[in-house]
Amino acid sequence: MKNDSILSNLKSLAWRNFSVWVFLFLWFMIGWLEWNNKVFIPTLPEVIINTGKLLLTSEFWVHITTSLSVITIGFFLSVLVAVPIGIIMGSNLKVNSALQNFIELIRPISPLALYPLFIFSFGIGFMSKLAIVFWVSWIPLLFSIITGVQRINEDYLRMAKTLGASKRQMITEIVLPAIIPWAIMGMRLSVGSALLVIVAAEMIGSNRGIGFFILNASYTFKIVDLYSGIVVISIIGILINAFFLLWEKKTHNYNNKKI
Amino acid sequence: MIKIKNLSKTFVDANQSVMVFDNFNLEIAQNELVIIFGPSGCGKSTLINLMTGTESYGSGSIEGLHGIKKIGYVSQRNSLLPWLKVIDNIAFGLKLQGMNKESRHKEALKLLGEMDLIGYSNFYPNQLSGGLSQLISFARSVAFKAEFMLMDEPFSSLDFFVRNKLQDIILKIHKKRGLTTVFVTHQVDEALYLGDRVIALSASKPTRILLELDTKGVKDKKSEFFYKLQRELLSCYQ
Amino acid sequence: MKKLILGLLLVALIIAGIVVLMGRSQDQNQVKQIEHQINYAQIKVFDPVYIALDKGYFKDEGVTVNLKGETFGGPQALMATASGDVDAGIAATTAIINAKASGIKVKGILDVQTAFEDSPLMKWYALEDSKIINAIDLKEKKIGVNTLGASFHYTTIEYLKKHNISSSDVEFVVIPHGNLEQALRAKQIDVAGMIDPFNEIAYDRGGLRVLFTAYDVLGVNQFSLIFMSENKINSDPEAVFRFTKAYKKAVQFIENNPEQSANIIANVFKVDKKYIPRHEFQPSATVNKDDLRFWLEFMRAQNVKDLDALISEEIGTNEFNQ
Numbered sequence: 131m132k133n134d135s136i137l138s139n140l141k142s143l144a145w146r147n148f149s150v151w152v153f154l155f156l157w158f159m160i161g162w163l164e165w166n167n168k169v170f171i172p173t174l175p176e177v178i179i180n181t182g183k184l185l186l187t188s189e190f191w192v193h194i195t196t197s198l199s200v201i202t203i204g205f206f207l208s209v210l211v212a213v214p215i216g217i218i219m220g221s222n223l224k225v226n227s228a229l230q231n232f233i234e235l236i237r238p239i240s241p242l243a244l245y246p247l248f249i250f251s252f253g254i255g256f257m258s259k260l261a262i263v264f265w266v267s268w269i270p271l272l273f274s275i276i277t278g279v280q281r282i283n284e285d286y287l288r289m290a291k292t293l294g295a296s297k298r299q300m301i302t303e304i305v306l307p308a309i310i311p312w313a314i315m316g317m318r319l320s321v322g323s324a325l326l327v328i329v330a331a332e333m334i335g336s337n338r339g340i341g342f343f344i345l346n347a348s349y350t351f352k353i354v355d356l357y358s359g360i361v362v363i364s365i366i367g368i369l370i371n372a373f374f375l376l377w378e379k380k381t382h383n384y385n386n387k388k389i
Numbered sequence: 390m391i392k393i394k395n396l397s398k399t400f401v402d403a404n405q406s407v408m409v410f411d412n413f414n415l416e417i418a419q420n421e422l423v424i425i426f427g428p429s430g431c432g433k434s435t436l437i438n439l440m441t442g443t444e445s446y447g448s449g450s451i452e453g454l455h456g457i458k459k460i461g462y463v464s465q466r467n468s469l470l471p472w473l474k475v476i477d478n479i480a481f482g483l484k485l486q487g488m489n490k491e492s493r494h495k496e497a498l499k500l501l502g503e504m505d506l507i508g509y510s511n512f513y514p515n516q517l518s519g520g521l522s523q524l525i526s527f528a529r530s531v532a533f534k535a536e537f538m539l540m541d542e543p544f545s546s547l548d549f550f551v552r553n554k555l556q557d558i559i560l561k562i563h564k565k566r567g568l569t570t571v572f573v574t575h576q577v578d579e580a581l582y583l584g585d586r587v588i589a590l591s592a593s594k595p596t597r598i599l600l601e602l603d604t605k606g607v608k609d610k611k612s613e614f615f616y617k618l619q620r621e622l623l624s625c626y627q
Numbered sequence: 628m629k630k631l632i633l634g635l636l637l638v639a640l641i642i643a644g645i646v647v648l649m650g651r652s653q654d655q656n657q658v659k660q661i662e663h664q665i666n667y668a669q670i671k672v673f674d675p676v677y678i679a680l681d682k683g684y685f686k687d688e689g690v691t692v693n694l695k696g697e698t699f700g701g702p703q704a705l706m707a708t709a710s711g712d713v714d715a716g717i718a719a720t721t722a723i724i725n726a727k728a729s730g731i732k733v734k735g736i737l738d739v740q741t742a743f744e745d746s747p748l749m750k751w752y753a754l755e756d757s758k759i760i761n762a763i764d765l766k767e768k769k770i771g772v773n774t775l776g777a778s779f780h781y782t783t784i785e786y787l788k789k790h791n792i793s794s795s796d797v798e799f800v801v802i803p804h805g806n807l808e809q810a811l812r813a814k815q816i817d818v819a820g821m822i823d824p825f826n827e828i829a830y831d832r833g834g835l836r837v838l839f840t841a842y843d844v845l846g847v848n849q850f851s852l853i854f855m856s857e858n859k860i861n862s863d864p865e866a867v868f869r870f871t872k873a874y875k876k877a878v879q880f881i882e883n884n885p886e887q888s889a890n891i892i893a894n895v896f897k898v899d900k901k902y903i904p905r906h907e908f909q910p911s912a913t914v915n916k917d918d919l920r921f922w923l924e925f926m927r928a929q930n931v932k933d934l935d936a937l938i939s940e941e942i943g944t945n946e947f948n949q
């Protein structure tokens with residue numbers, strides 16, 4: 131019985147990533163057949179080995195942790211801001227209509243267009259990058275939470291009231307647990323955007339970070355390094371996503387419709 | 390003791406006004422399980438809503454409810470929190486009151502034991518069949534030590550066999566712990582079996598009491614006496 | 628079944644994409660050689676090519692020079708040759724070295740930027756009222772350079788080394804040429820390595836002080852070259868010869884007519900001609916082999932990867948420069 135489920139798990143893992151395997155296989159084959167443009171397309175083994183080598187150096191880890199720290203802190207800040215505002219806006223129509231249009235206005239402003247403004251305000255370095263990560267993270271999260279709050283089943287709120295819940299308890303016992311699936315969805319969007327933007331932001335005024343590493347690699351024609359940088363970002367993205375999916379699964383458990 | 394005195398309510402909409410209750414009177418004794426019986430649309434649910442305060446009445450009074458802060462309410466739409474296990478759902482009211490985890494779990498387990506439902510304590514609501522959800526809602530109110538229980542057709546969508554089982558559990562708890570209960574149903578058997586007293590409401594407006602039956606101790610559904618009561622109840626509506 | 632079809636579709640797409648990518652590098656062979664023409668990556672620096680174009684020297688020699696692009700930098704120009712979009716451009720010797728090491732087939736053929744005593748070209752600035760005067764004051768400061776692994780960056784490292792300061796004692800910050808002055812004045816960096824016209828404009832505005840120049844650090848040193856793709860060299864050497872001839876004429880003109888040259892360049896940059904300083908060149912605009920060797924050794928000492936197979940002779944050539 132146990133072996134069965136491990137095997138079937140692996141099988142399903144393989145199937146779900148079918149296109150990825152195909153892609154990797156093709157890449158490998160192209161390298162093996164030497165069809166690749168030697169300058170711009172390194173072979174898969176080259177990239178894997180180079181990435182491995184880089185991961186053994188402390189400098190590369192400095193780049194990784196630099197980018198990750200900005201993303202993490204920026205992300206948490208956005209959670210701290212988006213959750214309360216989202217709850218207020220989701221539960222209060224007046225506040226919602228007052229703020230909604232303003233947010234719609236600032237929403238489409240490209241974060242990279244704002245970046246120079248952030249640099250001007252916060253200087254080059256950690257703060258401006260934190261600002262841009264925060265900027266790109268908080269709005270998707272906010273909207274997810276607003277939707278989540280608006281979708282809360284009224285019965286729950288009524289029930290809690292009849293059981294004598296205080297206002298604070300309404301939030302901690304009903305609202306927060308209820309919006310978790312929505313929050314997770316918003317967080318996945320946020321982190322994805324944060325990852326994108328940090329790479330771009332590090333291309334100016336940095337000397338550290340994965341984005342900087344990639345840009346530098348392209349300027350100095352260390353193409354394999356460039357690929358390694360991209361691979362690392364992909365892996366980080368995959369890991370973060372996997373974490374959220376796992377969390378979602380855990381909470382989604384109760385949402386699963388079983389007869 | 391709850392007293393509804395000279396209650397009047399008019400329902401007004403765009404084109405018409407309907408007098409739903411006109412000087413309606415009803416008394417409910419402490420620990421009594423009263424059945425409100427009647428066909429659809431006879432005002433049963435309105436009566437419940439008036440008692441919970443969800444709807445307002447024109448004139449008259451409802452006494453005995455003011456002091457009561459803890460009202461238990463169970464309907465077809467159960468409001469179990471999907472992210473909490475059964476045991477935590479039952480203990481929810483106690484948690485809101487500040488009881489610590491150990492104590493409230495103990496209370497919940499005790500109740501589950503009395504209901505023979507211990508096996509479900511770690512289930513999530515979405516894993517429960519319909520009838521069980523209603524029971525857990527009921528248990529939540531009981532655990533919470535509600536002083537007054539309102540149940541609005543909680544079992545009406547369930548099948549015969551499930552319903553019977555659930556009725557027995559309600560009875561068992563009611564017998565053991567006592568709880569002033571108003572139970573709304575349009576099921577004849579259910580009304581006669583569960584209730585200490587059955588109040589039959591008229592279909593026509595304004596709603597009035599057609600019949601009051603004393604059904605305390607009536608528990609044998611196959612008896613002649615039960616059959617007699619059924620006919621008596623149904624005859625009101627001929 | 629559905630998954631299989633989707634998978635195959637994806638495979639087909641990927642193959643198509645790769646074929647396209649592969650094809651790109653073969654493109655330049657397909658261009659018909661009606662006349663001798665050179666696609667030149669335009670980089671807005673003081674470039675004799677602009678003089679040659681303005682004075683019609685290329686036309687005189689029978690070669691057509693097409694300016695491509697607007698905002699190329701050295702590395703981008705080199706990348707563009709790999710894809711066949713351009714045949715030639717300007718790049719720092721260090722960038723050419725990196726490009727060659729990665730397999731891009733180019734060669735430096737002419738001098739374009741050399742530091743001389745009176746025209747060092749690369750200068751380092753601090754704010755007038757800052758306390759930075761000597762090398763020792765650079766410790767723990769932020770130094771803005773246009774990119775890492777190129778002339779400004781390496782020259783700074785050499786400057787620090789000469790004063791016994793390790794490069795890890797300073798912080799290099801990458802800022803594009805056009806933003807360096809702003810960053811310096813906003814105190815986001817403490818020192819900026821700038822080239823003309825940016826540094827001339829900035830200095831003219833006042834409030835800046837020159838700390839040192841490339842000449843102070845390296846003496847006379849050639850740090851940028853005109854490069855030509857080996858593809859072009861092999862397929863149309865005549866064009867390269869003619870290009871070189873016209874270029875040398877332009878260099879001569881610049882040396883004899885600095886004012887007029889400044890005018891022409893000022894028009895290209897769309898700035899006032901007073902911001903265009905004097906540029907000096909290697910005799911006959913040749914590639915200086917010693918300096919090639921210098922930069923290659925320097926980069927090796929900096930532990931730059933993949934340079935083992937390179938010989939300085941391969942980086943630049945004077946074979947087209949008679």
